[in-house]
Amino acid sequence: MRALVIEDEAAVAQDVAQALSGAGFVVDIATEGEDAWYKGSVEDYDVAVLDLGLPRIDGLSVLKRWRGAQRTFPVLILSARNDWTEKVAGIEAGADDYLGKPFEMGELIARIRGLVRRAAGRASSTIEVGELVLDTHRMSATFAGRPIRLSQLEFRFLDYLAHQSGRAVSAGELAEHLYGADEPGDSNAIEALVVRLRRKIGPQVIETRRGFGYLLAGDGG
Amino acid sequence: MKPRSLRVRLLLSAAIAIFLALAAAWMAMTVLFERHIEHRIEADLIRDGLQLAAALSVGADGTPALEHEPGDSRFFEPASGLYWQVSTLQGALNSRSLWDQHLPEPKNATSLQWKSRTVEGPFNQQVLLVERYIRPERAGADVLVQLAHEQKSLHEAREEFGEELALFLAILWFILSAAEWVQVELGLRPLRHVRNEVETLKRNPRERMAAAHVAEIEPLTLAINELADAREKDLSRARRRAADLAHGLKTPLAALSAQSRRAREAGATDAADGLDHAIAAATSAIEGELARSRAAAIRAAPSGDTTIALPLIESLVGVVEKTEFGARLVFEVNIPEELRLPVAGEDLLEIAGALIENAARYARRRVRITGQAVEGGVLLVEDDGPGIESEKVAEALMRGGRLDEAGPGHGLGLAIAHDLVDATRGAITLLRSELGGLKVTVAWRAPELVTRGQES
Numbered sequence: 001m002r003a004l005v006i007e008d009e010a011a012v013a014q015d016v017a018q019a020l021s022g023a024g025f026v027v028d029i030a031t032e033g034e035d036a037w038y039k040g041s042v043e044d045y046d047v048a049v050l051d052l053g054l055p056r057i058d059g060l061s062v063l064k065r066w067r068g069a070q071r072t073f074p075v076l077i078l079s080a081r082n083d084w085t086e087k088v089a090g091i092e093a094g095a096d097d098y099l100g101k102p103f104e105m106g107e108l109i110a111r112i113r114g115l116v117r118r119a120a121g122r123a124s125s126t127i128e129v130g131e132l133v134l135d136t137h138r139m140s141a142t143f144a145g146r147p148i149r150l151s152q153l154e155f156r157f158l159d160y161l162a163h164q165s166g167r168a169v170s171a172g173e174l175a176e177h178l179y180g181a182d183e184p185g186d187s188n189a190i191e192a193l194v195v196r197l198r199r200k201i202g203p204q205v206i207e208t209r210r211g212f213g214y215l216l217a218g219d220g221g
Numbered sequence: 222m223k224p225r226s227l228r229v230r231l232l233l234s235a236a237i238a239i240f241l242a243l244a245a246a247w248m249a250m251t252v253l254f255e256r257h258i259e260h261r262i263e264a265d266l267i268r269d270g271l272q273l274a275a276a277l278s279v280g281a282d283g284t285p286a287l288e289h290e291p292g293d294s295r296f297f298e299p300a301s302g303l304y305w306q307v308s309t310l311q312g313a314l315n316s317r318s319l320w321d322q323h324l325p326e327p328k329n330a331t332s333l334q335w336k337s338r339t340v341e342g343p344f345n346q347q348v349l350l351v352e353r354y355i356r357p358e359r360a361g362a363d364v365l366v367q368l369a370h371e372q373k374s375l376h377e378a379r380e381e382f383g384e385e386l387a388l389f390l391a392i393l394w395f396i397l398s399a400a401e402w403v404q405v406e407l408g409l410r411p412l413r414h415v416r417n418e419v420e421t422l423k424r425n426p427r428e429r430m431a432a433a434h435v436a437e438i439e440p441l442t443l444a445i446n447e448l449a450d451a452r453e454k455d456l457s458r459a460r461r462r463a464a465d466l467a468h469g470l471k472t473p474l475a476a477l478s479a480q481s482r483r484a485r486e487a488g489a490t491d492a493a494d495g496l497d498h499a500i501a502a503a504t505s506a507i508e509g510e511l512a513r514s515r516a517a518a519i520r521a522a523p524s525g526d527t528t529i530a531l532p533l534i535e536s537l538v539g540v541v542e543k544t545e546f547g548a549r550l551v552f553e554v555n556i557p558e559e560l561r562l563p564v565a566g567e568d569l570l571e572i573a574g575a576l577i578e579n580a581a582r583y584a585r586r587r588v589r590i591t592g593q594a595v596e597g598g599v600l601l602v603e604d605d606g607p608g609i610e611s612e613k614v615a616e617a618l619m620r621g622g623r624l625d626e627a628g629p630g631h632g633l634g635l636a637i638a639h640d641l642v643d644a645t646r647g648a649i650t651l652l653r654s655e656l657g658g659l660k661v662t663v664a665w666r667a668p669e670l671v672t673r674g675q676e677s
Binding site: 009011012014015019080081082083084085087088091092096097098100101102103104105111114149151152153179186188189192193195196 | 467470471472473474475476477478479480482500504508511536537538539540542543544545547548549550551552553554567570571573574575585586587589605
């Protein structure tokens with residue numbers, strides 16, 4: 001597994017690289033934006049740790065260039081600028097996680113592992129149900145060609161329904177799938193999730209079959 | 222000492238200038254009036270003189286004789302003020318009004334034209350005298366013809382005229398001064414507008430002076446706007462510097478934390494604990510100071526901005542959904558699309574970000590974010606977590622108190638939000654939510670109604 005660490009402070013870069021090596025990554029280091037952008041554009045990384053305050057090209061611009069060029073590897077922003085304006089800007093530019101400095105190395109490694117696991121688990125395929133298209137690799141969706149931002153939970157909900165070939169799924173079963181069998185079912189949370197998804201995608205996409213549960217419109221049944 | 226009021230200065234100087242001009246006019250007009258009357262009298266005397274000359278003859282003894290006297294009754298009344306006298310070397314005739322007096326000896330009198338002068342005359346009267354030599358017969362002797370008019374009545378007329386004119390000019394002075402007052406008021410009105418706008422600018426540094434000003438005031442308003450721009454730039458530069466300082470401190474802290482890790486790996490656990498403790502304290506101090514300086518900046522310069530809440534809250538939810546805590550949760554966002562909250566966008570981001578992240582950390586399944594257009598606006602963040610016991614509420618909101626011992630690097634949560642809400646003139650309350658966990662209510666007061674353009 002390959003990781004790219006972009007950090008202009010040598011001590012921090014070395015420390016992160018060392019910890020990632022210890023966690024089984026092959027690590028490249030870039031200390032300024034242009035080098036980072038070049039490496040990320042030509043090499044295949046499984047994850048990148050990106051500082052925002054960089055010489056030459058700032059971190060946010062590097063990220064935007066990568067995403068603009070369809071470089072989809074997960075990116076964790078590691079920045080001293082820890083306010084929400086920066087976080088929102090970072091996530092909206094295409095980052096997958098955000099960690100403020102100073103940080104605990106254990107937490108950083110855990111988050112990076114999480115990002116890699118999520119990305120690696122996805123086969124590069126799409127599922128189409130009616131006008132809804134789920135991209136299981138990027139965990140994103142489009143409806144009638146319009147991109148829709150989904151949280152992990154929302155994506156898993158739609159993904160589960162999409163795999164049921166038009167069967168109506170009860171709230172209890174959905175809760176069990178989303179939260180695990182150990183946790184008590186919470187139909188309120190599922191209802192809230194449906195409301196939110198209907199608002200994001202459109203009211204017609206998720207149908208309610210009274211007494212049975214939910215299914216995706218245009219999915220056989 | 223110069224008066225400090227521009228209005229008083231302008232009015233005083235105008236009143237004085239108008240007074241001086243009118244006083245000069247008064248003097249000039251009375252002099253002109255006197256000269257005009259004098260000319261009229263002189264013309265009358267010459268006319269009478271010509272009548273005398275027409276009736277004049279010289280007797281064989283060389284004394285003057287008249288066929289008839291001029292008819293003006295004043296010539297017959299003694300000391301009436303109007304006199305004539307014709308004289309040769311041999312004798313003289315005069316009007317009865319002269320009685321036993323004589324007109325003065327001639328001076329510069331010629332036979333070519335009438336000469337006039339003012340002299341001390343009969344009966345101790347100041348008189349205007351006209352005189353000329355006339356030769357009634359071609360071969361005869363010259364006769365001196367003199368006529369005089371006393372000047373006392375002339376002076377009286379002048380004084381009377383002067384008094385009436387002075388009264389008229391005083392009224393004129395008053396009217397002109399009033400006109401000047403109106404003019405000054407009109408002239409200063411744009412300045413009053415400027416003053417009102419500067420007041421607004423003082424309350425809200427992001428306001429700018431209106432562009433539509435009279436040409437003379439415009440350079441001033443432009444300069445004020447430039448000053449305001451510079452001040453705002455200074456302010457944001459100061460904020461940036463504070464953020465830069467934090468950046469400058471946090472990266473070395475991260476490096477220090479690397480040292481601590483190495484020390485721990487090398488077996489120096491006590492040293493590493495000490496370092497970690499110091500790093501945590503420094504981080505907390507930096508976060509606290511950043512939050513305080515942000516709150517202070519808002520207090521020092523309340524923006525008066527409003528922000529459409531929904532897209533901003535959705536962006537925040539998008540960020541929190543990516544975090545370890547947020548990924549498991551359903552976020553219900555019940556905010557009307559058009560709802561505006563009376564906070565600048567970046568401040569709302571910090572407030573709502575801290576609240577939503579805090580809720581996400583404790584929630585089990587659900588976080589509900591509700592916006593209401595009550596008074597200035599209300600933002601509710603609820604979760605279905607364990608909630609806060611009522612006796613710990615005060616502690617949770619305490620400024621600078623560290624609530625989130627659970628997760629490092631996440632700032633001061635509710636305390637930060639509390640500080641910022643306070644700075645933006647809002648109030649924060651913690652209650653139990655019907656979802657089971659904490660309900661944080663942030664309510665902003667209605668914005669002041671007296672703002673520019675809305676004055677009633």
